[in-house]
Structures are given as structure tokens and as C-alpha cells.
Amino acid sequence: MTAERTEIHIAFEALELLLKEIFIHNGVSCSTADILAANCAGCERDGAISHGIFRIPGYLASLKxxxxxxxxxxxxxxxxxxxxxxxxxxxxxxxxxxAAAKDIDTAVARTGIAVVATRNSHHFSALWPDVEPFARRGLLAITFVNGLANVVPHGGHTPVYGTNPVAFATPIAGADPLVVDQATSVMANGEVRLHALANRPLPPGTGVDRAGNPSTDPHQVLEGGALNTFGGYKGSSIALMVELMAGALTGGQLSFENDFGDCIGAQTPKAGQLLIVIDPDRGGNFGFSRRVALLCDRLREAGQERLPGKRRYESRLNASQLGIPILEEDLRYLETLADHNAFVS
Amino acid sequence: MTAERTEIHIAFEALELLLKEIFIHNGVSCSTADILAANCAGCERDGAISHGIFRIPGYLASLKxxxxxxxxxxxxxxxxxxxxxxxxxxxxxxxxxxAAAKDIDTAVARTGIAVVATRNSHHFSALWPDVEPFARRGLLAITFVNGLANVVPHGGHTPVYGTNPVAFATPIAGADPLVVDQATSVMANGEVRLHALANRPLPPGTGVDRAGNPSTDPHQVLEGGALNTFGGYKGSSIALMVELMAGALTGGQLSFENDFGDCIGAQTPKAGQLLIVIDPDRGGNFGFSRRVALLCDRLREAGQERLPGKRRYESRLNASQLGIPILEEDLRYLETLADHNAFVS
Incomplete structure (x- = not known):
């Protein structure tokens, strides 16, 4: 048992390759496997573990x-x-x-803006990997994704929204980009599942049970219950905005329209995503990234200790020096999935 | 005293005309007076009284x-x-x-999208009047405005953000548009000022005093204190997004850069506004407004009693039948401002 819980470290490239093999061995095309593996390994590397290898069984169940x-x-x-x-x-x-990367680049180069409305898509990861690369190229990006209905609107008793995250990223002069990625639920669904795995109670106000009563039991919230939106009615309105943008505007499904039918164990939400990319310097507004740097300085002076995304960059730096920390038993499990296509839901 | 506190009713058009006269008599061009008067009378009509005639002295002080x-x-x-x-x-x-109305229409007609970045502007009203008209024409609109630094970032002690509201509007098939307009502070500044006028304490958690300590005294919050962002660190990140979009991306001022200098009594924030207008049906996504209607139905079934904006429509309907309720003393005061240019700050 002690041996199994041993934490080891794995290089990003090695984890990425292993995950790619898993995806390929479980029905994913080579090019998509490349993308999902880099994404998932990146989440694990950045300490966003609720979107890291923890999600692999969910991916595979949806594929299977x-x-x-x-x-x-x-x-x-x-x-x-x-x-x-x-x-x-x-x-x-x-x-x-x-697949739309070139078209996005062309739109931004020509008009300073790209609106990308994706429908019939499954987004089962964090959102920051979708926006951070744009900010590294000097662009501002904001994106919305809807999901599976597991969040009740403020004042309501039945789930309507997904955790409906919002992410945005902007360049900062002389620093890594500012990247925000947050669910409009009190807690991200992956976090609740981590609580459930650890049998750890949720903070009060996180969610409700099947009957709509407040509950701090992550199992009750996951099994027929639901999460609350963050920030009362205002957060609920942000969740609504995301649902409209990512679900309706894209021509995608609304969160409550997901019906797994015979796909027992499937976990990925069939929904939509809206992405807006803007060139902040288009039209003579030079110096945007310096203005963002000024704002960040002021936030630190005002006492905000951590700017959004700082923790991810710290984890990323550590991983680049030491490798990505991972439990040995998890690695062995991943290896079985890659070698033998052995996943049983 | 009893006579002075009498509530009377005034027709929208009569209030609009009176306000137009006030603006013109206080240094506003005829065309801008038209716009501000319709906007301010509309706020009063819709029950958004913190942005109605209550704001006139602030407008005039900034002008004077x-x-x-x-x-x-x-x-x-x-x-x-x-x-x-x-x-x-x-x-x-x-x-x-x-002034940009035609260009916005042209952009949306040609490309399905308009991004409008306004700098060096004063936004002293509600945001919903900026987006609702687009939704009435079948378009989706979202806008962000920054303002005067009177909101502390989550975990901080000094104001950095304005109340940084977000508004969005979409059409709903067979109904008035869905219109959300909310500050990213716990409470809108105008609401705090209404509390101060009435000497009514603020709900706990609304703001801090000059020293950064929690306070429920609206006077302390207004005089050197500050408001909190709604929804903890997540709401604070939304306020940050608004600051970036409305302040930095537009090339406008950041909220903390407002310095009234010798303009004693001025109240309007010199800041920026970002507006994004999208044709949701561009590219074959027909039926957007019916999808929104479906979502709204589901929200009501889930127990959300009031959809955003409903109260405004109720007030508007009442006003169309009975006139706009207004205190007689307030009307007399407005008349002095219109007739005699008699405002003293």
C-alpha cells in the first residue's frame, strides 16, 4: 500500500506521450489525440488536477x-x-x-476580431488552455462553455445550467499573461468529484441534494443533487449569459438538453463554446499590455496577493524543473490503459 | 411638509422634455440633451431610480x-x-x-458583429438602455463600463475598480427582451447613495470604511470607504475583466486614474465602454430567440421567479398607464433647474 501511494515525477513530454497512446488506443484520431494529450498533461502540470489525468476515465467512458x-x-x-x-x-x-486556428488568425489579422461559435462539441477540460496561447501573442481572448445541467439558478430548485465557466486572457507587458478561468457555479464539478473521492465535505452553500435542500455531502450533490451558482443572483445571471452565448448563440445544445440515453457512464457534456479574440492594439490603442501591467501593479498595491493564474504558473515552473508529481499507482493505471485498452467502465 | 412629499404622476414625454431643458440650460448641446433626457427619464420610468432624476445634480455638477x-x-x-x-x-x-449608430448597423449587417470601443467618455447612467434596443431588433448585445475607483478587489484594502457593471440583452421569441444589468460590486453606487440619503444601513458585506474595515454605514462607504466586489474572488475577477475591457482595451482611463482636481463636486466618471453586438442568426443559426424562450421557460419551471429585467418592464407598463410617479417637491426642483439655471453645487 505504501509503495502504491508513492509520489513520483514524470516529465511533461512523457505524460503527454502516454496520454496520447491512451487516447489513440481508445478510439481517438491521431491529430485529436495529440491535442487532448497536450491539454490534459498541461492541466496536470499546472496543478489543475481536476482537469488532469483524473478525467481520463470520463473521456474513455464517453468514447467507449x-x-x-x-x-x-x-x-x-x-x-x-x-x-x-x-x-x-x-x-x-x-x-x-x-481546426479553425488559421481562420481565427486570418479574421484577427484582417478585422482585429474573431468570434468563434462552436456547436455539437464536447468540452471536458479546463478553459484556460483555449485562451492563454492568444494572450501570449498579444491578443485578448474570452470564452464561454456550457455543459451538463448540474447547477440550479438562484432561487430555483432544479438544475438548468452547467458549471458554465468563463475564461479570459490578456497579455501583460513583461510578464506571463493574465489568465482567469472560473466556473459560474460555487465550485467546479471536478472539484466536487475530488471531494467525493476523498469523502471530504463541501463548504456550506456549495450545493443542494436531490430534493433541493442544502447539502455539504459531495456524493449527494453529484448523485441527483446540484451546485449553486456563485455570488447569488448576480452570479446566476452570469451563468445565464454563458448558457446563452455558449449554448444558444452557437446553435449548440442547452445544458439541460444533454441526455446520455444508452451511453451509460459517459461523462463529457455535449454543448457549445463561444470564443472571442480581439487585437487590443487594433485602431491605434498601442500599449495595451503596459496598461494591463499598470492595473496589475495597482491590484498588488491594493492588497490582492495572488493575481488569477499565478498558482498555475508556479506549478508549471516546478514541473519544468522537477517533473510533474503523480502517484505511482496512477501512472501504472494509465500504462494499462495505453498498453491493453483495458478500461472497464 | 405633507404637501411637499406628495407623489404625483408625470407623463414620460413631459419628464423627458423637462430634463432636456435642464440639460440644455446647463451646457449640453441639443442633440446630446435629447439623448440624456430620454435615457434619464427612461430610468425613472422603469423604476431604476438610482439612475433617474436622482442623478441630475451629479450631471450638472460635472457640467458646471x-x-x-x-x-x-x-x-x-x-x-x-x-x-x-x-x-x-x-x-x-x-x-x-x-454617433456610431450607423457604423454599428453597417458592421453587424456586413459581418454579423460589431465591437465598439469608446474612450474618454462619461457613463453616468444605467447600462440597460444601451443594449435593450439591439435586442429589440433581434441582436445580442453585451457591454462593460468602468468608472470611479470605489470598489476593493477581493482580499484587498484599497479601491481599484469602479462598480464596473456588465449588461447584456437578447431577444426572446414572443416576449420583451431578456436584459441583465448589474454592477460587479455587491451593490451599485447609486443604491448606496440612496441608502445614505435615507440614513439606511447597508447589508453586512457590502463595503468597507476608510481604514478598510467592514462597514454597514453608507456614509462611511461613500466618504473614503469602498464597496466590495460581489461573489468573492470570482466576482472580483469579473470586475477585473470589465476594467480590462472597458478601461484598457478601449484606450480609456482606468478607474483609479480619475482625478477630479479642481472640478469640485463633479461626479461623472471619465472612463471607457466596450460594446459587442452580435447577430445570433448569422451563419445559419436560425431560431436563436426561440431557443432563448425555451431556456427562460426552463428557468421558470426550475423555480426562478423573476427573470432579469422583469421589474423594469412592470414599472414601464405602469408608467405608460398612470404616468411616472415622482415627488412633487422633486418636480418643482427640476423646474427651477430648467427655468432659471439655478443649480448651486
Whole structure:
């Protein structure tokens, strides 16, 4: 038992390769496996462990049951010089976004803005990997994703929204980008599942049980219960905005329309994603990133200790020096999935 | 005293005309007076009284001291087919937006999207009047405004943000548009000022005093203190996003850069506004407004009693039948401002 709980370290590239093998061995095309593996290994590396290897069984269950198509080829349509629509064809959202990369670049270069509306997509990861790369190139990016209905609107008793995260990223002069990624629920779903695994109670106000009563039991929240939106009615309105942008505007499904049917064990949400990329310097507004740096300085002076995303960068730096910390038993498990396609739901 | 506190009713058009006269008599051009009067009378009509006639002394103080230019003519630049930059030239944001109306229409017609970045502008009203008209034409609109630094970031002790509201509006099939307008502070500043006028304590958690300690005294919050962001660190990140979008991306001032200098009594914030207008049906996504209607139905079924904006529509309907309720003393006061240019700060 002691041996099994041993923490070891693995290089990013090694974890990425292992995850790629797992995805390929479980029905994902090579190009999509590349994208998902880099994404998932990146989450593990950055300490976003609720979106790291912890999610692999969920990915595989969705693939195994046919709920998601690992071989989907997204259809990208530039419906205007600035507006891109993507039909992900029931594939993963990250692959759809990658398929539109050139069109996004073209739109931003030509018009200073790209609106990317993806439908029929499964987004089962963190959102920051979708926006951070744009900020590294001097662009501002903001994105919204809806999901599985497991969040009650403020004042309500039945789940309507997904955890409906919002992410945005901007360059900061002389520093890593500022990257925010947060669910509009009190807690992200992956965090609740980590609490459930550890049998750790949730903070009061996090969610409700099946009957709509407040509950701090992560199992009750996950099994027929639901999460609350953050910040009362105002947070609920932000969740609504995300649902409208990511679900309705994209032509995708609304969170409450997910119905797994015979796909027992499937976990990925079939929903939509809206991404807006803006060149902040378009039109003579030079020096945007220096202005952001000034704002960040002021926030630190005002006493805000951590700017959003700082913890991820710290984990990333540590991982680049020491490797990614991972339990030996988890690594062995991943190896079985890669070698033998041995996953049983 | 009893006579003075009498509530009377005034027709929308009569209030609008009176307010227009006040603005013109206090240094506002005729076209801008039209816009501000319709906006302010609309707030009063819709029960958004913290942005109604209550704001007139603030408008006039800013005008009287030269802090804002009531005769400013905004410079509108279409920097791409979808991207419009506006220099409001130290005038009111609503007049700047009106000046760009044709360009916005052209951008949305051509590309399905308009990004409107306004700088050097004063936004002293509610945000919903800026977005609701787009939704009435079948468009989705979202806007962000920064302001005067009177909100502390989560975990901080000094104000950095304005109340930094977000508003968005979408059409709903068969109903008035869905319109959200909310500050990212726990409470809007106008609400705090209404509490101060009434000597009514604030709910716990609303703000801090000059020393950064929690306070429920609206006077302490207004005089050297500050408001908290809603929803803890997540709400604080939304306030940050607004500051970046409305302040930095537009090329405008950041909230903490407002310095009234010799303009004693001026109240309007010199800041920026970002507006994004999207044609949700562009690119074959027909039926958006019916999808929104479906979502709204589900929210009501889930137990959410009031959809955002419902109260405003109720007030508007009442006012259309009975007139706008207003205190007789307030009306007399407004009349003095219109007739005699008699305002003393």
C-alpha cells in the first residue's frame, strides 16, 4: 500500500506521450489525440488536477459508449470576415478549435476580431488552455462553455445550467499573461468529484441534494443533487449569459438538453463554446499590455496577493524543473490503459 | 411638509422634455440633451431610480465645473469592418454611442458583429438602455463600463475598480427582451447613495470604511470607504475583466486614474465602454430567440421567479398607464433647474 501511494515525477513530454497512446488506443484520431494529450498533461502540470489525468476515465467512458466521436472532423465555416462557425460533429471542442486556428488568425489579422461559435462539441477540460496561447501573442481572448445541467439558478430548485465557466486572457507587458478561468457555479464539478473521492465535505452553500435542500455531502450533490451558482443572483445571471452565448448563440445544445440515453457512464457534456479574440492594439490603442501591467501593479498595491493564474504558473515552473508529481499507482493505471485498452467502465 | 412629499404622476414625454431643458440650460448641446433626457427619464420610468432624476445634480455638477463637455462631438473611426473605435472627447458615452449608430448597423449587417470601443467618455447612467434596443431588433448585445475607483478587489484594502457593471440583452421569441444589468460590486453606487440619503444601513458585506474595515454605514462607504466586489474572488475577477475591457482595451482611463482636481463636486466618471453586438442568426443559426424562450421557460419551471429585467418592464407598463410617479417637491426642483439655471453645487 505504501509503495502504491508513492509520489513520483514524470516529465511533461512523457505524460503527454502516454496520454496520447491512451487516447489513440481508445478510439481517438491521431491529430485529436495529440491535442487532448497536450491539454490534459498541461492541466496536470499546472496543478489543475481536476482537469488532469483524473478525467481520463470520463473521456474513455464517453468514447467507449459512442457518446463522443474521437474521429470527428470539425466543419469550419467563415460566415463573415470576423465570424466563424464550427460544427464539431460530436467531437471534442479542442480539436474543433484547432481546426479553425488559421481562420481565427486570418479574421484577427484582417478585422482585429474573431468570434468563434462552436456547436455539437464536447468540452471536458479546463478553459484556460483555449485562451492563454492568444494572450501570449498579444491578443485578448474570452470564452464561454456550457455543459451538463448540474447547477440550479438562484432561487430555483432544479438544475438548468452547467458549471458554465468563463475564461479570459490578456497579455501583460513583461510578464506571463493574465489568465482567469472560473466556473459560474460555487465550485467546479471536478472539484466536487475530488471531494467525493476523498469523502471530504463541501463548504456550506456549495450545493443542494436531490430534493433541493442544502447539502455539504459531495456524493449527494453529484448523485441527483446540484451546485449553486456563485455570488447569488448576480452570479446566476452570469451563468445565464454563458448558457446563452455558449449554448444558444452557437446553435449548440442547452445544458439541460444533454441526455446520455444508452451511453451509460459517459461523462463529457455535449454543448457549445463561444470564443472571442480581439487585437487590443487594433485602431491605434498601442500599449495595451503596459496598461494591463499598470492595473496589475495597482491590484498588488491594493492588497490582492495572488493575481488569477499565478498558482498555475508556479506549478508549471516546478514541473519544468522537477517533473510533474503523480502517484505511482496512477501512472501504472494509465500504462494499462495505453498498453491493453483495458478500461472497464 | 405633507404637501411637499406628495407623489404625483408625470407623463414620460413631459419628464423627458423637462430634463432636456435642464440639460440644455446647463451646457449640453441639443442633440446630446435629447439623448440624456430620454435615457434619464427612461430610468425613472422603469423604476431604476438610482439612475433617474436622482442623478441630475451629479450631471450638472460635472457640467458646471467643466469636468465633462456637454457639447463634445464624438470622433467615430471604423478601424475594421467589425471594429469601431470612438473618442468621446470627454463627452457623454450615450452621445458617443449614438454617433456610431450607423457604423454599428453597417458592421453587424456586413459581418454579423460589431465591437465598439469608446474612450474618454462619461457613463453616468444605467447600462440597460444601451443594449435593450439591439435586442429589440433581434441582436445580442453585451457591454462593460468602468468608472470611479470605489470598489476593493477581493482580499484587498484599497479601491481599484469602479462598480464596473456588465449588461447584456437578447431577444426572446414572443416576449420583451431578456436584459441583465448589474454592477460587479455587491451593490451599485447609486443604491448606496440612496441608502445614505435615507440614513439606511447597508447589508453586512457590502463595503468597507476608510481604514478598510467592514462597514454597514453608507456614509462611511461613500466618504473614503469602498464597496466590495460581489461573489468573492470570482466576482472580483469579473470586475477585473470589465476594467480590462472597458478601461484598457478601449484606450480609456482606468478607474483609479480619475482625478477630479479642481472640478469640485463633479461626479461623472471619465472612463471607457466596450460594446459587442452580435447577430445570433448569422451563419445559419436560425431560431436563436426561440431557443432563448425555451431556456427562460426552463428557468421558470426550475423555480426562478423573476427573470432579469422583469421589474423594469412592470414599472414601464405602469408608467405608460398612470404616468411616472415622482415627488412633487422633486418636480418643482427640476423646474427651477430648467427655468432659471439655478443649480448651486
Amino acid at each position: 459508449t459512442g457518446w463522443v466521436d474521437g474521429h470527428a472532423v470539425a466543419e469550419v465555416s467563415s460566415v463573415s470576415p470576423s465570424f466563424i462557425r464550427i460544427d464539431a460533429r460530436n467531437g471534442f471542442a479542442q480539436a474543433a478549435l484547432a | 465645473t467643466g469636468w465633462v463637455d456637454g457639447h463634445a462631438v464624438a470622433e467615430v473611426s471604423s478601424v475594421s469592418p467589425s471594429f469601431i473605435r470612438i473618442d468621446a472627447r470627454n463627452g457623454f458615452a450615450q452621445a458617443a454611442l449614438a
